[in-house]
Amino acid sequence: MAESSAFSPELNEQLRLQMLKFATLQLRDPHLAEDAVQEAMLGAFRYADSFHGHSAYKTWVFAILKHKIADQIRRRQRLTSVSELHDDTDQQFEDTLFNQAGRWHKEERPMRWSSPDDSLEDERFWQVFEACLEGLPARQGRVFMMREFVGLESPEICAELALTVSNLNVILYRARLRLRECLENRWQRQGDCSC
Structure with missing residues (x-):
């Protein structure tokens, strides 16, 4: 060994x-x-x-x-109540990022990220990513990890959580949006500081 x-x-x-x-x-x-x-x-x-x-x-x-x-x-199969599918904090979060027309607020527009190769090799990135992942609402974090880390397919996740494919896609979209925002605020802006 x-x-x-x-x-x-x-x-x-x-x-x-x-x-x-x-x-x-x-x-x-x-x-x-x-x-x-x-x-x-x-x-x-x-x-x-x-x-x-x-x-x-x-x-x-x-x-x-x-x-x-x-x-x-x-x-195992588990039923999910309809109330678990909607989270008011998601709507509030999206309202801080987008205007009524669905466009980014100027100060929230995605910024250019550094080279992915540089970020992948930096252990600090993964620490920040894990912190961002833990900061996701529990349901979003679970669905994101089921898809991206465990590698379950959409039908398997939908069956496990009693979701429609549309609900699954919305949850994944929101999780990715929150992760992007968190990574941008905690990771990318650190490198931009020329202080």
């Missing part, structure tokens, strides 16, 4: 807590989240010989967890 230190108790406990946080966000049930994390950690231990170090140990274990979460989501 390429990374023998990957199995140290301290690293595994820290990793387990990160995995549990992510699984709980997705599954909304601490018991199911704990089960998914335990299954992923057990799978990582059981198949440790297949880890060749082509990626980081954490990435490898999280990939196993993503599959466990997707399996859990696919197994």
Whole structure:
């Protein structure tokens, strides 16, 4: 195995807590989240010989967890009340960005971002991105992570959350809009400051 230190108790406990946080966000049930994390950690231990170090140990274990979460989501169906589909804070947020005609307010227009290659390599970007993701309304964060991180397809997400495709697209749009705004305010403007 390429990374023998990957199995140290301290690293595994820290990793387990990160995995549990992510699984709980997705599954909304601490018991199911704990089960998914335990299954992923057990799978990582059981198949440790297949880890060749082509990626980081954490990435490898999280990939196993993503599959466990997707399996859990696919197994269960949950009904969502209509009141959960509409969030007044979304409308208020959009009103701060757009005028009555649906155009950007001058001070809220998207600004030019730095090179994606530069941002991808900067660990600080991912810290800011995670903070922005945690700042999303819970439902938007969950749907965004189901789509972009767990990799579920639209029909699977719609079935799990009892959404129509239109509702799903609106939630994803709002999540991406909030993430863009947060990243712009917390990340991009830091680099623009010539103070």
